[in-house]
Amino acid sequence: MTLLDAPKFDAAREKRRQVFLYSTAGFLFVLLVAWWLVAGRPVDWPWNWNNYMIGRMTVDHFLTDVEKNDLAGAYGIWIHDKNWQQHPTQNGAYPFARFQQDWSGTSPDNEYGVIQSHKIALAARYGNSVLVAVLINGRKSKALNLDYDPRMKSLDFAPPGVELYLGP
Numbered sequence: 001m002t003l004l005d006a007p008k009f010d011a012a013r014e015k016r017r018q019v020f021l022y023s024t025a026g027f028l029f030v031l032l033v034a035w036w037l038v039a040g041r042p043v044d045w046p047w048n049w050n051n052y053m054i055g056r057m058t059v060d061h062f063l064t065d066v067e068k069n070d071l072a073g074a075y076g077i078w079i080h081d082k083n084w085q086q087h088p089t090q091n092g093a094y095p096f097a098r099f100q101q102d103w104s105g106t107s108p109d110n111e112y113g114v115i116q117s118h119k120i121a122l123a124a125r126y127g128n129s130v131l132v133a134v135l136i137n138g139r140k141s142k143a144l145n146l147d148y149d150p151r152m153k154s155l156d157f158a159p160p161g162v163e164l165y166l167g168p
Helices: 011-038 046-067 071-079 096-103
Strands: 118-126 129-136 144-149 154-157
Touching: 011 046, 046 071, 046 118, 046 129, 046 144, 046 154, 071 096, 071 154
Parallel strands: none
Antiparallel strands: 118 129, 129 144, 144 154
């Protein structure tokens, strides 16, 4: 076989190749759109979408534990340490006693009262963390803003004066 003896053009093979490429590109596009929808439709680069999704899931699990009045489990999610009770002195910055004052339904420091339901309204990037706005007990305004740190995988209150705008 020499250089001038090219193989015959196979139209069926070329058609199969073209169908395969277009169907693969379509599948990847559908997968990308589904990932964007599951992540909460963030307006950010795709490599940050998992931070939004995990931040929303963490806040949801945290508030579900608070609704069940499982403050020990909720505190474990807050500081990202399920076994925090085995070493309670490590969490000196935000001890469990203060956490109970902030999140207990009978606490005078809790402005929401007994938390019975929650709805995640919005998540947005703030610095290196994800800010999540949550509507508590069916409220339409005055959302609770929690800050999820993707590196530490812990929750915190939003910085003073920083809150997500939910509209009129």
